[in-house]
Amino acid sequence: MHINCPPSNPPLLKVQELSLSFPNQEHAVDRVSFELAAGKTLGLVGASGAGKSSIARTILRLAEPYAGKILFNGKSIFSMNREQLKEARQRIQIVFQEPSASLSPRRTVAQTLLEPLRHFAIGDANYRQDKIRQTLQTVGLNHDALQRYPNQFSSGQQQRIAIARALVTNPELLIADEAVSALDVSVQAQILQLIQSLQKDHGIAFLFISHDLAVIRQIADEVAVMYRGQLLEHSPADMFFSRPAHPYSKALLAFARFESSARLRTDQLPASQGPGEHSSACIYAGLCVDRMPVCERLEPEYHKIQHTEEPHCVKCHLYDEVHADDKLADDN
Amino acid sequence: MTRTTWQRLKADRYGMSGLLIVLFFTVVALSVWIGLLGQGWSEVSGNSWESISATHWFGTNLLGQDILQRTLFGAATAFEIGLIVTGFSILLGTVLGALAGWYSHSWLDEIILWLKGVLDSIPFYLFAAAVAFALQGNRWAMHLAMIITFWTTTARIVRGEVMRIKQREFIEAARAIGLPGITVVFRHVLPNTVHILLVQATIVFVVAIKTEVILSFLGLGIRDGVSWGLMLAESSQEVVAGQFGNFTAASVSLFIMLMGFNLFTDALQDALDTRRIMP
Amino acid sequence: MSAVALNVKDLSVWFETQSGRLQIVDNISFSIKAGEATGLVGESGCGKTMTAFAILGLSPASGGTVESAGIEIGGTDISTLSAVQRRRILGRDIAMVFQQPGTALDPVFTIGQQISAVHRRHAGGGRNNTRQAMLDALEQVGFGQPGKIAAAYPHELSGGMRQLAMIAMATVCKPAVLIADEPSTALDSGTQALVLQQIKRLQADHGTAILLISHDLSVIRQSCENVMVMYCGRLLEKADCQGLFSLARHPYSAGLISCIPQISALKPSGINAIPGQVPTPSALPPGCHFAPRCDRAVTRCAQSVPGFGAGSDRGSDRDVACFRPL
Numbered sequence: 001m002h003i004n005c006p007p008s009n010p011p012l013l014k015v016q017e018l019s020l021s022f023p024n025q026e027h028a029v030d031r032v033s034f035e036l037a038a039g040k041t042l043g044l045v046g047a048s049g050a051g052k053s054s055i056a057r058t059i060l061r062l063a064e065p066y067a068g069k070i071l072f073n074g075k076s077i078f079s080m081n082r083e084q085l086k087e088a089r090q091r092i093q094i095v096f097q098e099p100s101a102s103l104s105p106r107r108t109v110a111q112t113l114l115e116p117l118r119h120f121a122i123g124d125a126n127y128r129q130d131k132i133r134q135t136l137q138t139v140g141l142n143h144d145a146l147q148r149y150p151n152q153f154s155s156g157q158q159q160r161i162a163i164a165r166a167l168v169t170n171p172e173l174l175i176a177d178e179a180v181s182a183l184d185v186s187v188q189a190q191i192l193q194l195i196q197s198l199q200k201d202h203g204i205a206f207l208f209i210s211h212d213l214a215v216i217r218q219i220a221d222e223v224a225v226m227y228r229g230q231l232l233e234h235s236p237a238d239m240f241f242s243r244p245a246h247p248y249s250k251a252l253l254a255f256a257r258f259e260s261s262a263r264l265r266t267d268q269l270p271a272s273q274g275p276g277e278h279s280s281a282c283i284y285a286g287l288c289v290d291r292m293p294v295c296e297r298l299e300p301e302y303h304k305i306q307h308t309e310e311p312h313c314v315k316c317h318l319y320d321e322v323h324a325d326d327k328l329a330d331d332n
Numbered sequence: 333m334t335r336t337t338w339q340r341l342k343a344d345r346y347g348m349s350g351l352l353i354v355l356f357f358t359v360v361a362l363s364v365w366i367g368l369l370g371q372g373w374s375e376v377s378g379n380s381w382e383s384i385s386a387t388h389w390f391g392t393n394l395l396g397q398d399i400l401q402r403t404l405f406g407a408a409t410a411f412e413i414g415l416i417v418t419g420f421s422i423l424l425g426t427v428l429g430a431l432a433g434w435y436s437h438s439w440l441d442e443i444i445l446w447l448k449g450v451l452d453s454i455p456f457y458l459f460a461a462a463v464a465f466a467l468q469g470n471r472w473a474m475h476l477a478m479i480i481t482f483w484t485t486t487a488r489i490v491r492g493e494v495m496r497i498k499q500r501e502f503i504e505a506a507r508a509i510g511l512p513g514i515t516v517v518f519r520h521v522l523p524n525t526v527h528i529l530l531v532q533a534t535i536v537f538v539v540a541i542k543t544e545v546i547l548s549f550l551g552l553g554i555r556d557g558v559s560w561g562l563m564l565a566e567s568s569q570e571v572v573a574g575q576f577g578n579f580t581a582a583s584v585s586l587f588i589m590l591m592g593f594n595l596f597t598d599a600l601q602d603a604l605d606t607r608r609i610m611p
Numbered sequence: 612m613s614a615v616a617l618n619v620k621d622l623s624v625w626f627e628t629q630s631g632r633l634q635i636v637d638n639i640s641f642s643i644k645a646g647e648a649t650g651l652v653g654e655s656g657c658g659k660t661m662t663a664f665a666i667l668g669l670s671p672a673s674g675g676t677v678e679s680a681g682i683e684i685g686g687t688d689i690s691t692l693s694a695v696q697r698r699r700i701l702g703r704d705i706a707m708v709f710q711q712p713g714t715a716l717d718p719v720f721t722i723g724q725q726i727s728a729v730h731r732r733h734a735g736g737g738r739n740n741t742r743q744a745m746l747d748a749l750e751q752v753g754f755g756q757p758g759k760i761a762a763a764y765p766h767e768l769s770g771g772m773r774q775l776a777m778i779a780m781a782t783v784c785k786p787a788v789l790i791a792d793e794p795s796t797a798l799d800s801g802t803q804a805l806v807l808q809q810i811k812r813l814q815a816d817h818g819t820a821i822l823l824i825s826h827d828l829s830v831i832r833q834s835c836e837n838v839m840v841m842y843c844g845r846l847l848e849k850a851d852c853q854g855l856f857s858l859a860r861h862p863y864s865a866g867l868i869s870c871i872p873q874i875s876a877l878k879p880s881g882i883n884a885i886p887g888q889v890p891t892p893s894a895l896p897p898g899c900h901f902a903p904r905c906d907r908a909v910t911r912c913a914q915s916v917p918g919f920g921a922g923s924d925r926g927s928d929r930d931v932a933c934f935r936p937l
Contacts, residue, residue, distance in 0.1 A: 060508040089510045096501035104502045106523040115519075116509050154888060155655070165505065184654040184826055189870040189884035196882060214872035218882055242876045257874055 011035040011071070012205050013059070013173055018068035020054050027054045030229040030283075031068070035311070036222075038172060041199060041206040043220030043237065045213060045252070051229040052209045056175045059207070060094055061085070072173070090120045093166035097178035099158035103150035109136075109161055110146040116169050131168055139164045139194060156187035163194065167202075174198075175207045180215060192218050213256040217241055222311070225249050230283050235305075235312040245305060245314040247290045282317065290318060340603040347599020353592025357407050364408035372398060373405040373558050381575050391577040393566060402558045403581045409559040410541050410589060417478045417540035418533050424479065425486025426522065426529060432487065433494025434517050441491075448484040456481055456543075457550065464552050471555045474547050478540055486532050493525045527601050534597040538590050545586075560586050614685070616820030617666070617705075617788045618642040621680040624658070624665050624844075626892075633892040635661045635675065637844040643837075645787065648814050648821040650831030650852070652867070653841035654889055659824045662841075663790045666822075667707060668697050685787050703733040706781035710793035712773035716765040722749075723761025726780045733784045748783040749776070751816070752809045771802030778809060785817050792824045807834045828871055832856060840864045843890060843900040849919075850929035860922075860929065860936040863901045899933070907935045 013036040020029040029051040036042045044052050057063040059070055061077060070077050072088050080088060093116075096102040103112055113132040117123065123131065133143050139160040150158055159179065166174055176195065180188040196219055198204050210216050216223060216237075223240040225233045225248065233246040244250045282288070285295040294317050303319040305312040341347055363369040374397065382392040390399035432444040460477040467473040497503065498521060506516045545561035547553040549568075553561055560582040567579035624636040636658045643649045653659050665677045668689065682690040684704050689697065709715045717725060726745045730736075734744065749757035752775045765773055774794060781789060791810060795803035811834050813819050825831055831838050831852065838855050840848040840863065848861040859865035866885040873879075887904040890896060896903050902912040911934055919930035 057504075060504075062504060062507055086510055089508065092508075094505065094508050096504065098501060102501035102505055104506075104520050104524065106526070107520075115506070115511075119509055119511060154891075156888060162505075169509075185828070185870045185872075186654060186867060186885045187888070189872075189882055190888075192872075193882045193884050212872070214874050217874045218872050218879060237878055238876075241874060253874070 012038040012073060013207070014069075014071040014074075015055065015059075016069040016071070018055065018058065018065050018070065020051070020058060020063060020065045022054075027051055028229045029054050029058075029065070032226070032229075032231045033068075034224050034231060034234055036173070036205055036207060038205050039199065039203040040221045041208055041219050043216035043223045044207060044209045044226060045211065045216055045223060046226035048211060050226040052226055053177055056094065056177050056207065056209060059175065060089070060092060086120065090116075090122075090169045091172045092175065093169065093171040093173075094175040094177060095159070095162050095166050095179040097182050099155045099162060099182065100150070102162045103158060103165075105150055108147055108149055112150075112161065113146075113165055113168055116165065120169055122169065132164075135164045135168050138167060138198075140190075154187075156183060156190060159183065159187075159191055160194070163191075163198075167198070170202075171204060173205045173207065175209070177209045178211070179208075181210060181212060188215070195219060213252060225252065228283050230315065232284065232316070233314045235314070239312055245312070245319065246284075246316050247288045247318070248284050251289070282315075292317060337603045341599055344599040344602065346595050347603070350592045350595025350597075350599060353588060354596050357411060357589050357592065360404055361408040361411040364405055370401050370404035370408065373401045375401075381570075381573075381577070383577075390581045393563075393570070393575075393578050399563075399577050399581050402563060402578075403560070403585055405558050406560040406563060406582060407585060407589065409554055409557055410544070410586070413475065413478075413544050413554070413559075414537040414540050416475050417482060418537045420475075420479045421482035421536055422486050422529060422533050425483035425532075426490050426525075428483065429487035429490025430494050430517055430522060433491035434498060434513065434521070436491070436495050444487065444491075448487055451481055452484050454481075457546075457552075460547055460552050461550075469555065474544065474553055478543060482536055482539070486529070486536070489528055489532060490525055493528055494521050497521050497524050527605055530597050530601045530604070534593055537593055541586065541590065614645050615642045615683075616645040616647075616685060617822065618681070618683040619666060619679065620682070621678075622662065622665055622682065623678045624661050624675050626675045628893075630893060634895065635844050635892060636665060639841075639844075639846045641839055641846065641849065643788070643820040643822060645820050646814060646818040647837065648811070648823055648835040649837040649839060650835035651822060651824045651839050651841060652826065652828055652831050654826060656889065656892075657841045658844040659826075659841055660792055663707060663792050663822070663824055666790065667701060667705065668692070699733075702729050702781075702786070703784045704786055705788040705790070706784070706786040708774070708777050708781050708789065708791040708794045710796055712770055712777050712797070713765070715777055716773060718765050720764075721761065722763055722765065722768070722776045722779075726761070726776070726783050729780055730783045744783055745779075748779040751782065751813070752776075752779045753805070753812075754779075769802075771798050771805060774798060774802075774806050775809060778806070778813070782813055782817070782819070786819065788820045788822070789813065790822045790824070793826070794823070795830060796825065796827065803830070804833075810834060828868060840867065843895055844892070845900060845932065846930075847901065847932050848929065854929060858937070860931040861933050862905045862907050862935075862937060865937055866904075907937075909935065 015035070016033050018029055018032045022028050027049055032051070032055060034042065044055070046052050054063060058065050059077070072092065075084065075088075077085065077088055110132060113135065114128055117128045117131060122128070132146070136143065136145060141157065141160055141164070145153070145161070150161065153161065180191050183191060192215065195206065199206060206219070208216065208220055220237045223235060223237050224231055225246065227248050233240070233244070233249045235245065240249065241253070244253050281297065282295045282300050285291055288295065298317070300315050300317045300320065302313045302315050305314060305319060341351075360369060376396045377398050378388055378392045378396045380392065380396050382388050382396070384391050388398050388400065390403060392398055393402070428444050432441040435441055459481060460474065463477040463480070464473040467476070494517070503516060503520055506520050544553055544559055545564055548559055548561035549565040553559065563578045563582035567576070567582065570577070571579055619642065620640050621638050622636060622640070623634070623638050626633040626635065639662065641649070651659050651662065661675075665679070666682055668677075679690050681688045684700070689700055692700065716722070723745055726748060727741050730741045730744045734741070745761060746757040749760050754760045754775065760768070760772070760776065768776065778794070789810070794810065795806045798806060807830065810821060810823070814821050823831060823835055835852055838850060838852050839846050840861060842863050848855065848859065848864045850860070855864060856868065859868050863885075869883040870885065885904055890900065896913065898913040898915055899905070899908070899917055902908040905912065917932045917934045919932050922931060922933050922936040
């Protein structure tokens with residue numbers, strides 16, 4: 001299968017046909033492809049267990065896929081040698097969901113921030129001290145934070161420290177895995193502001209993973225929707241939020257807007273399901289409101305929607321001219 | 333970190349008295365080892381069962397040996413057993429437990445768990461006797477038997493704790509920059525088990541000293557020396573005769589030393605716990 | 612106008628520490644009428660949960676002090692009851708649902724056994740009577756086959772089902788007041804909606820007064836008629852839900868609402884946020900606790916504490932504790 005989307009130029013991160021499996025199929029990933037250009041933000045959205053975090057962990061090489069490629073700056077991270085991998089890891093950093101769990105409770109902020117600098121042997125002692133102070137300032141914290149322990153900070157401040165740790169190596173790609181989901185709205189807004197300014201001032205690309213569409217709306221340039229391990233739609237954010245193409249995207253959006261007319265059955269939003277058994281059907285066919293006979297028979301291809309320069313792909317038979325005619329025939 | 337730890341320790345009155353007791357016994361033990369104190373423990377220096385006097389502060393035992401000398405020497409023995417057994421069994425337990433926890437559900441974990449299961453299922457006193465027999469009365473036989481059997485509890489606790497900690501995000505963050513597993517374990521995982529290890533060390537220390545009493549009573553204990561355990565074994569006959577010198581000296585010393593250690597480690601644990609510092 | 616079901620007067624909770632008094636809940640008063648749902652919104656650490664515990668008379672774990680001029684349920688003051696008398700009331704007249712449905716149920720008993728135990732304790736009656744009440748309660752919260760759920764152990768249910776079972780347990784004796792502390796926060800959005808829907812149904816069917824505690828304003832907007840905004844242990848604004856969302860009068864409420872991310876057709880050019888951060892209970896600023904973060908603050912705000920009605924009397928439909936309300 002191939003995506004007909006034109007490549008963004010030049011892609012910082014390119015994920016190709018990535019597949020991962022786990023013993024109980026939860027969090028698995030099934031042939032996911034997407035690209036992320038330097039300095040852009042891709043919002044990866046889906047219910048918990050849809051495989052979003054698995055992709056993040058694979059990009060960081062914390063998990064091994066059984067098929068597919070991940071290219072960072074054009075090089076596959078699975079065929080890099082030690083040095084290249086170290087270089088790549090310096091350029092890719094992550095921020096996690098739970099601020100209290102992402103910092104080692106027995107290490108001071110200074111120790112936490114210095115660790116990546118020492119590991120990658122960046123600069124000398126003076127440079128490192130300057131760098132961590134400067135980075136703390138970037139994330140809005142004072143120098144006096146350096147000698148303190150994580151539990152002496154509020155969760156918002158802890159998340160700022162976690163972001164600072166990710167920033168000290170001057171990354172090109174920052175993965176935010178539900179990075180604001182555990183925060184109060186006012187703190188969430190502050191962290192989103194911070195992320196936005198980082199992007200503007202430092203040109204960092206973000207892979208922003210969230211289950212919350214409203215948060216994605218605030219900062220994403222593009223949106224990719226995942227459902228049970230598959231990527232169902234990938235489109236420019238403005239397009240996604242004004243005219244979502246995939247029935248699942250529409251359902252998610254309606255739900256996020258609390259539209260009562262679109263009240264879903266509770267089983268309609270998958271809590272935590274992995275990809276189904278490899279049948280030939282569309283993975284969303286069971287719950288789809290626009291289901292057609294073909295959806296049960298044939299897995300849809302990715303279709304490009306012809307209205308934009310930017311990538312807009314959707315994995316749905318509705319956008320396949322042949323089957324869309326079927327649908328019309330059915331309706332009549 | 334060490335400075336703030338010390339400041340918090342200093343503020344804890346019970347902890348400081350514990351530390352004083354520990355220091356006192358440390359000084360006694362050191363003095364015995366370098367030959368300043370307790371050297372006359374086996375010498376018959378008086379009559380049988382002399383009462384307290386200027387020459388025999390704690391009186392004498394059945395054979396006319398000075399109980400003070402024997403108590404001081406016994407402190408060194410207890411220290412030696414406690415430190416050696418605690419040190420080695422905690423070290424062994426931590427390393428094996430950390431390996432088993434970090435590589436949980438791998439063949440390494442299986443082997444460590446199997447070993448632990450085997451050791452846990454052997455009756456301890458039988459095992460101690462077997463080790464003593466196998467080593468032909470070597471003076472370290474008792475220590476070895478305790479180390480071999482005591483590490484399993486530590487390993488079980490550390491394994492569980494490591495398995496819990498390794499799922500936390502700060503471990504993922506450390507692995508994401510490519511730190512080798514061993515560095516992650518020693519820098520990020522094990523420091524978070526220190527408070528548990530301290531408690532465990534206290535328990536092992538106490539258990540080791542108590543076990544020595546029983547083993548000495550059974551004739552499997554220390555050789556070429558005297559211990560509070562041996563003194564208590566002796567006193568079992570003396571108490572019947574109305575002589576409490578040995579009994580009191582050994583049990584009170586044991587009590588004070590163990591209490592000192594407990595108080596000190598309790599305070600140390602609080603002082604080391606960075607999660608307790610409030611903003 | 613229906614009767615007042617819960618009336619809280621001058622409730623305070625504080626802790627004495629070496630470094631002084633930590634005021635967690637500062638002199639708050641409110642009432643909820645029967646059949647009404649009131650939301651209590653605030654950020655983590657603002658004292659919401661402590662308020663709930665104080666109303667129930669469950670003393671905080673680390674030995675805080677609770678003081679009030681009266682907590683009335685249906686006109687009876689429960690703040691002066693002895694521990695034994697209070698236990699008779701908990702679960703019968705007032706019940707609570709917690710955030711973590713997983714930890715609030717005992718894993719070794721079936722759902723049915725646990726709900727029956729509550730009913731037996733308070734209502735008595737025969738075995739059949741209790742079983743019927745238990746099944747009714749499960750059916751009430753939307754389980755189609757209550758018998759099947761009753762026979763299940765907690766681990767056999769999903770998070771959402773467990774939370775519904777918790778609500779069934781809380782309501783089996785048809786309490787006059789139900790306090791729900793973040794009942795839907797740990798659940799995914801679909802289940803969240805279902806749980807809120809069931810809470811609303813109880814309110815309609817039994818005339819239960821509901822205090823819904825949440826950090827999420829949109830949850831409260833969906834399910835409550837009234838809302839109270841809490842900050843650093845104080846109530847800053849009490850309003851009806853529609854009113855608050857159309858025009859928040861307290862600058863903090865307004866800030867909080869503007870922080871909620873919206874799904875708009877166009878990408879927002881900037882993100883609104885309240886500057887600064889919530890002070891810790893050990894370092895509360897004098898005067899209005901929000902003053903240091905407030906763009907409308909004047910000297911007076913940092914000197915004296917604004918009570919309700921401190922500002923202009925414009926729009927008397929609500930209580931605002933601000934000298935310069937919006």
